[in-house]
Amino acid sequence: MKNIKAIIILLSPFLVAWFALFFGAYGVSPFMVIKILLNESFHIFDVGESAEKAIIIDIRLPRVLLAGIVGAALSCSGVTLQGIFRNPLVDPFILGISAGAAFGCAITIGFLSFLPLQFTAFIFGVTAVIIAYGVARIQGEISRLQLILAGIIVSAFFTAMVSIVKFLVDPHKLQNIIYWLMGSFSLADWRAVKVASIGFFAGVIPIFLMRWRLNVMSMGEDEAKVLGVNVKRERLLFIGFSTFAVAVATSLCGIIGWVGLIVPHLVRMLIGPDHRSLVPLSISAGAAFMIAADTVSRTLTSFDIPVGIITALTGAPFFIYLMKRGGKEAWVK
Amino acid sequence: MLSIKNLHFKQKDSKEEILKGISFDAQRGNITTILGPNGSGKTTLFKCIAGLWEPLKGEILFDGNSIVKLSFRKRAKIFAVVPQEHEPPFAYSVIDVVLMGRAGHIGIFSMPGKKDYEIAKEALKIVEIEHLSERAYTQISGGERQLTLIARALAQETPVMLLDEPTSHLDFRNQINILKKIKEIATKKGLIVLMTLHDPNLASLFSDKVVVINSGTKIAEGRPEEIISEELIRRVYNVEVIISKINEKSIIYPVI
Numbered sequence: 372m373k374n375i376k377a378i379i380i381l382l383s384p385f386l387v388a389w390f391a392l393f394f395g396a397y398g399v400s401p402f403m404v405i406k407i408l409l410n411e412s413f414h415i416f417d418v419g420e421s422a423e424k425a426i427i428i429d430i431r432l433p434r435v436l437l438a439g440i441v442g443a444a445l446s447c448s449g450v451t452l453q454g455i456f457r458n459p460l461v462d463p464f465i466l467g468i469s470a471g472a473a474f475g476c477a478i479t480i481g482f483l484s485f486l487p488l489q490f491t492a493f494i495f496g497v498t499a500v501i502i503a504y505g506v507a508r509i510q511g512e513i514s515r516l517q518l519i520l521a522g523i524i525v526s527a528f529f530t531a532m533v534s535i536v537k538f539l540v541d542p543h544k545l546q547n548i549i550y551w552l553m554g555s556f557s558l559a560d561w562r563a564v565k566v567a568s569i570g571f572f573a574g575v576i577p578i579f580l581m582r583w584r585l586n587v588m589s590m591g592e593d594e595a596k597v598l599g600v601n602v603k604r605e606r607l608l609f610i611g612f613s614t615f616a617v618a619v620a621t622s623l624c625g626i627i628g629w630v631g632l633i634v635p636h637l638v639r640m641l642i643g644p645d646h647r648s649l650v651p652l653s654i655s656a657g658a659a660f661m662i663a664a665d666t667v668s669r670t671l672t673s674f675d676i677p678v679g680i681i682t683a684l685t686g687a688p689f690f691i692y693l694m695k696r697g698g699k700e701a702w703v704k
Numbered sequence: 705m706l707s708i709k710n711l712h713f714k715q716k717d718s719k720e721e722i723l724k725g726i727s728f729d730a731q732r733g734n735i736t737t738i739l740g741p742n743g744s745g746k747t748t749l750f751k752c753i754a755g756l757w758e759p760l761k762g763e764i765l766f767d768g769n770s771i772v773k774l775s776f777r778k779r780a781k782i783f784a785v786v787p788q789e790h791e792p793p794f795a796y797s798v799i800d801v802v803l804m805g806r807a808g809h810i811g812i813f814s815m816p817g818k819k820d821y822e823i824a825k826e827a828l829k830i831v832e833i834e835h836l837s838e839r840a841y842t843q844i845s846g847g848e849r850q851l852t853l854i855a856r857a858l859a860q861e862t863p864v865m866l867l868d869e870p871t872s873h874l875d876f877r878n879q880i881n882i883l884k885k886i887k888e889i890a891t892k893k894g895l896i897v898l899m900t901l902h903d904p905n906l907a908s909l910f911s912d913k914v915v916v917i918n919s920g921t922k923i924a925e926g927r928p929e930e931i932i933s934e935e936l937i938r939r940v941y942n943v944e945v946i947i948s949k950i951n952e953k954s955i956i957y958p959v960i
Contacts, residue, residue: 456794580813586800588809590792593756597787598860599780599808644794647815 376641377652384439384658391435391666393425396673399423408432412461423446433505434559435662438678439558440567441620442630442661443654447575448613449631450638450653454585454646455609456504458515459639460693462631463496463617466518471499472614472621474529474536477548481540489570492618499525500610554625556665556681563623570619574612575654581608582650589646627661627679629686636693706730706864706896711762713745713752721760722748724920725797730898732863734912735890738900741941746900750868753769753898754785766864780808784857786867789850789874795840798852805859820859827858831885847878854885858893867899871906873934883910904941907935908932916940929954 393404396687407427409415425593449462475491483491483652506521507513533552537545584605587595595602620627633650634657661678664685668678706729713723722745730736740746751757751763755776764771766782774782782807791799802824803816810816816824828834831851836844841852850870857865870886871879883939886908890897901907907914908928916931918940923929932954936947944959 459793583810583815584807584812586796587804589794590804594785594787595782595807596756596776597754597783597785598804599777601776605812639794644796645800 373642377648379657380638380641380652380659384443384655384662387659387662387666388435388439391438391662392431394666395426395431395670397422397426399427416575422472433561433564434665435448437567437623438556438661438665439658440564440571441624441627442634442664443658444501444567444571444575444616444620445627445630446634446653446657446660447578447650448617449657450646450650451578451585451609451613452500452631453635454589455606456513456515456518457589457591458518459636460515460519460632460690462635463524463613464626464628464631465526466503466522467499467529468496468531468606468614468617469621469626470526470533472496472618473552473626474532475535476551476622477533477540477619480548480551481536481544488622489566489619492622493615495529496614496618496621497611499529500614501672504610509659551625553677554627554682555668555675555677556624557669558624558673567619567623570616574614574616574619577612578609578616579650579654581605582646585609585646585650625679627682629682630657630661630664633682633686633689636689705767706898707730707763707765708753709763709765711730711749711752711764712760713748713757714760722750722920723759725762726915726917726922727762728915728922728925729912730896730913732896733891733894735887735897735899735910736913736915737907737911738898738915738917739902739904739907740900740917741902743762744918744940746902746917747868748920749917750866750900754783754866755779777808780860780862783861783864783866784860784862785852786853786857786865786870788868788870788872789853791849792840795842796834797838798841798844799824799828799837801841801852802856802859805856808860814896823861824855824859827855830858830889831855846873847875847881850874850878850882851885854882854889858889864896864898867897869900869902871901871903879906886910898955904932904937904956907955931957 389404393399393401403423404427407424411428445463449573452461452463452466453459472492472495475495476488479486479488503518503521503525506524507518537548540548584600587598587600588605592602635653638649638652638656642652664681667676668676668681709728712721716719726749734792738749751768752759753797759772771779803820806820806823825834828837831854833851835847836848841849867886870882873895874882883906886897889895911928913926913947914928914931915925918935923940928948929952932946932947934945937943937956946957946959947954948957
């Protein structure tokens, strides 16, 4: 039973992506999508230079791929942070990593355009999570509630810093910052897909390889230590890799919250908490969720609604549900 | 042999030492129990030996080699620590918890392999809870959780096992059950078992050696039937007791 669920979750991003490719303002038949994709990769069918091909290959495919990679990165980062902080209610958004990364991007767009966006996003993302962790860690222990409160404080601080940048920057650049901050895949192109892939390989793959350690780390600092884990070093590695993945994602499509919280939870409910399967399945479910959310955001109205709004609309009620349900579970204590 | 030599400890921001020079030995195949009332320093002593807190002064020797400065990875090959029974935030299966005992043997980028599974299953067999292997660790009883943690310590394959009040959250039957199991494992595997207890009766029933501490100093050390006296209990616990012998074991009976 578990295996069947796992296979369905692993295949879900491909199915959702296929759906996302033929669904939209300009209708393309589901078979035509497959034909065009096969032609593009293996040159089996000759579909010519049609408008359909241009829409699929130049517009929808990069957008779907970008959404998938970003969703996978955010979800992987969420499951990692939940594991190392032993706290099922955190994700990169709640811990302030997204806000820190957004601030890094905003000052780069506004003033330091010679620096790569991803670099400053990473620096401030790491700064944010380390501050949140430092504030919450009192006398060697971190309480679950305090970590969330610390994350809210850090998030508020960096959001205010972004506002200062918006206030000071020249109006022409301001437009760029505002549009990008809303969290959207509408600017997706093949260059963005390439950058996202780099973030994915450098951030997500190492976490995937180290995933069993998350089981041990989630038992608590002292216990992991006596089991032979170099907690300080490994925690830093996990924070570094997951923050890098989030920083790259944020630099490409702004702040998209809640994905890193919802997806690992759903997967944990379905297949259990063992990170050996939880991490890879969260990665693929995150990709599927984000592609689906983005498809909704671009087809719901005649406008392209920022996808961050869609994820927040699903995420906030889910968070409330978890808090209520959590009353019965161990991690609330 | 595990030797603790003149161990001192104090908290960073405090002036008073919590441990004021404690020394004792623990032998292979024996259970050595650190006995003391709450606040006597036995938890501190336990944490210093486990390597979680760094002692101010003194030495901890295993077979003559100092282990105070060892890395956690190397230390995990000498000491297996059984913490007090607790609930983790995620509902891992029992076998997954036992497998964690292999962390010190497995590289950071690897997963437990076939051999690790066999060792974990063998450990579950020794504590006789193989039937719980797939159950969620959060949904078994406190006694079963304690046995799971002991199995995890066995899976670590170390010569020394440290247990922090292994009976503290358990009912009467489970207390006896756990301690019997620990005694059996210590004898069969020739392990050095060092544990803390606060109940002098349990200490007297199951230990080969008792180290009595109070206010951070060692009060007495030796075989329980030789050292546990009415006078000692009065001094350490401030309780009037009568001690009688049943089957050559001292039974401590509080006067009420």
